[in-house]
Amino acid sequence: MSIRVNGVSKSFGTFKALDNVSLDVPQGTLLALLGPSGSGKTTLLRIIAGLEWPDGGRIEEDGEDITDRHARQREVGFVFQHYALFRHMSVFENVAFGMRVRKEPAEKIKSRVDELLHLVRLDGLGGRKPSQLSGGQRQRVALARALAIRPRILLLDEPFGALDAKVRVELRQWLRRLHDEIGMTTVFVTHDQEEAFELADEVVVMNHGRVEQRGKPDEVFDKPATPFVMDFLGNVNVFHGRVENGRAFWHGVPIAYPDYPHAQPRPARVYLRPHELDIARAAPAGAAPAIESEKSLPATVLRQTRTGPITRITCQPLEGGGELNVDLPTAAARELAFLPGERVTITPRSVRVFLPDPEYVI
Amino acid sequence: MTSKPRDAATASSPLGLLLIAGAVATVGLLIVAPLASVFVDAFSNGPRAWWEALAHDPDTRHAIWLSLTVAPVAVIVNTVFGVAAAWLVARFRFPGRSLLVSLFDVPFSVSPVVAGLALVLIFGRQGLLGPTLAWLAVKVIFAWPGLVLATTFVTLPLVVRELIPVMEAIGPEEEMAAVSLGANGWQVFWRVTLPNIRWALLHGIVLANARAMGEFGAVYVVSGHIAGATDTMPLRVEKLFQEYRTPASMAVASVLAALALLTLVAKVFIERQLETESKELEAARVPGADTDPSTGGLGK
Numbered sequence: 001m002s003i004r005v006n007g008v009s010k011s012f013g014t015f016k017a018l019d020n021v022s023l024d025v026p027q028g029t030l031l032a033l034l035g036p037s038g039s040g041k042t043t044l045l046r047i048i049a050g051l052e053w054p055d056g057g058r059i060e061e062d063g064e065d066i067t068d069r070h071a072r073q074r075e076v077g078f079v080f081q082h083y084a085l086f087r088h089m090s091v092f093e094n095v096a097f098g099m100r101v102r103k104e105p106a107e108k109i110k111s112r113v114d115e116l117l118h119l120v121r122l123d124g125l126g127g128r129k130p131s132q133l134s135g136g137q138r139q140r141v142a143l144a145r146a147l148a149i150r151p152r153i154l155l156l157d158e159p160f161g162a163l164d165a166k167v168r169v170e171l172r173q174w175l176r177r178l179h180d181e182i183g184m185t186t187v188f189v190t191h192d193q194e195e196a197f198e199l200a201d202e203v204v205v206m207n208h209g210r211v212e213q214r215g216k217p218d219e220v221f222d223k224p225a226t227p228f229v230m231d232f233l234g235n236v237n238v239f240h241g242r243v244e245n246g247r248a249f250w251h252g253v254p255i256a257y258p259d260y261p262h263a264q265p266r267p268a269r270v271y272l273r274p275h276e277l278d279i280a281r282a283a284p285a286g287a288a289p290a291i292e293s294e295k296s297l298p299a300t301v302l303r304q305t306r307t308g309p310i311t312r313i314t315c316q317p318l319e320g321g322g323e324l325n326v327d328l329p330t331a332a333a334r335e336l337a338f339l340p341g342e343r344v345t346i347t348p349r350s351v352r353v354f355l356p357d358p359e360y361v362i
Numbered sequence: 363m364t365s366k367p368r369d370a371a372t373a374s375s376p377l378g379l380l381l382i383a384g385a386v387a388t389v390g391l392l393i394v395a396p397l398a399s400v401f402v403d404a405f406s407n408g409p410r411a412w413w414e415a416l417a418h419d420p421d422t423r424h425a426i427w428l429s430l431t432v433a434p435v436a437v438i439v440n441t442v443f444g445v446a447a448a449w450l451v452a453r454f455r456f457p458g459r460s461l462l463v464s465l466f467d468v469p470f471s472v473s474p475v476v477a478g479l480a481l482v483l484i485f486g487r488q489g490l491l492g493p494t495l496a497w498l499a500v501k502v503i504f505a506w507p508g509l510v511l512a513t514t515f516v517t518l519p520l521v522v523r524e525l526i527p528v529m530e531a532i533g534p535e536e537e538m539a540a541v542s543l544g545a546n547g548w549q550v551f552w553r554v555t556l557p558n559i560r561w562a563l564l565h566g567i568v569l570a571n572a573r574a575m576g577e578f579g580a581v582y583v584v585s586g587h588i589a590g591a592t593d594t595m596p597l598r599v600e601k602l603f604q605e606y607r608t609p610a611s612m613a614v615a616s617v618l619a620a621l622a623l624l625t626l627v628a629k630v631f632i633e634r635q636l637e638t639e640s641k642e643l644e645a646a647r648v649p650g651a652d653t654d655p656s657t658g659g660l661g662k
């Protein structure tokens with residue numbers, strides 16, 4: 001089942017939750033809607049499920065317009081952020097609910113529920129109440145309940161948001177395997193980029209009710225389309241520089257930027273990722289400069305912080321001030337053994353430049 | 363119930379003892395003693411006389427019968443209205459919503475006598491709807507329908523008020539989940555909403571029933587006080603008392619008082635259930651958990 005969202009808008013009072021959003025989800029894709037809270041991702045998910053009505057735009061399933069179809073008839077499996085399990089029902093009855101309201105025969109319900117409880121690895125827990133389960137178990141009950149109606153698409157709202165870190169990672173990998181097994185078109189909402197990148201075939205980054213970027217996880221990570229995506233993905237050095245004559249200047253260091261060939265200088269924002277920077281000890285005075293070139297920035301080491309396999313070296317450029325993070329594999333950092341106060345040169349392997357208002361560029 | 367270790371010093375200090383004594387004396391004087399005296403007076407001539415006072419006086423019998431028919435009807439009306447109104451208010455945002463919620467409270471703030479008079483002004487023979495009702499040959503005031511109307515009016519807030527906070531606390535997610543699983547409106551209500559609110563609903567019903575049985579003021583005005591026709595139990599108590607038939611009056615009063623005690627027991631039981639459920643709701647709000655999406659992902 002493929003989904004097509006076509007120019008959907010939705011407002012709550014004066015708040016614009018979705019602003020003319022279009023999106024294609026091909027059959028069998030596992031797609032992540034990634035964005036901060038208030039970006040409209042949950043609203044979009046609910047509109048696809050029919051739990052919310054769009055003010056404008058259409059929703060299609062396999063080319064068929066289902067915008068006016070009631071949630072009841074959409075055959076969508078929806079997993080709610082806090083699972084929304086029926087508190088007064090046993091796990092078994094929770095999973096059976098969708099089949100009970102369809103008045104399916106009892107034996108059929110029994111075998112299907114047992115099969116699903118096995119699938120989500122909750123065999124033998126059918127008699128428990130939701131309140132007697134752990135967060136991860138509840139999550140899997142919610143999933144089994146959604147799958148019980150043999151949905152054509154599966155939608156998950158922050159499926160791992162309420163779990164602790166270890167359970168979250170386990171469930172994530174498990175869900176990926178499950179998706180590969182059953183191959184159902186799946187859309188999930190998350191504010192956690194790690195979750196989106198690890199789990200999804202495709203990532204859609206949303207902000208202020210609009211789609212900022214869509215692509216495979218690597219594409220989004222390596223080529224952020226907008227400053228927002230760059231910022232949201234986080235862990236980035238941002239500097240105010242300028243562009244002119246096909247070059248961007250960062251602390252006086254020129255970087256090729258052919259997108260702006262004009263002579264008139266313009267302010268720009270320069271983004272450098274900590275793991276895309278080379279760092280070397282500055283040549284002692286008088287010696288031939290080894291790495292130092294016009295593309296390198298002289299700086300002073302401030303401190304080093306180690307987080308597992310990565311060591312972050314925080315430096316201060318000699319001119320202009322501010323701080324700059326460089327990430328190195330811990331082994332490499334240990335070998336270099338910088339001391340605070342030492343002079344270094346920093347060379348970017350890759351730089352992204354964004355101009356403040358693109359419409360100005362002709 | 364929280365069983366905090368009590369501060370022994372405070373409880374046994376002179377001021378503490380004084381306050382405890384004051385509370386016990388007040389409750390004893392205002393609540394226990396009058397209630398006990400009702401039963402003492404009712405049974406002063408023995409259980410046989412008590413039974414005869416209730417069963418052998420046709421007017422009293424009729425009053426009991428009338429109360430037993432008026433109160434349930436008022437309670438049923440209240441239940442249906444209460445569930446519908448609470449659902450409306452808890453699940454939807456619309457202009458005038460808070461005004462509507464305040465209007466639910468009017469029966470609490472208006473004196474029951476005024477409520478009764480208002481009903482007479484509308485449904486009475488000289489009232490707004492008087493000619494229409496006369497034409498339809500329906501008698502409301504000084505008749506059974508008037509009693510039901512008055513009783514419903516004074517008990518109106520009880521069920522709604524009980525349900526709104528509970529439904530708001532539960533939230534709409536379970537109902538939405540049921541819809542996405544293919545349930546229709548009735549299925550959602552019977553299988554999900556009602557089981558979730560059942561104790562709160564029962565609590566409201568018990569309170570509404572107690573109030574309906576005991577209502578005097580509004581019913582007094584619309585009933586016309588006709589013995590054997592429109593006298594309910596509280597009206598009968600008053601009439602017997604005015605006729606200096608104190609033992610008979612107390613016998614009827616004892617039935618009402620017993621009902622109050624029963625209500626109390628039911629109330630305590632239901633409140634325990636409610637407490638358990640609200641704890642479960644708390645537990646269902648997911649253990650551990652960073653639930654604030656605004657903290658963003660990693661990085662920063």
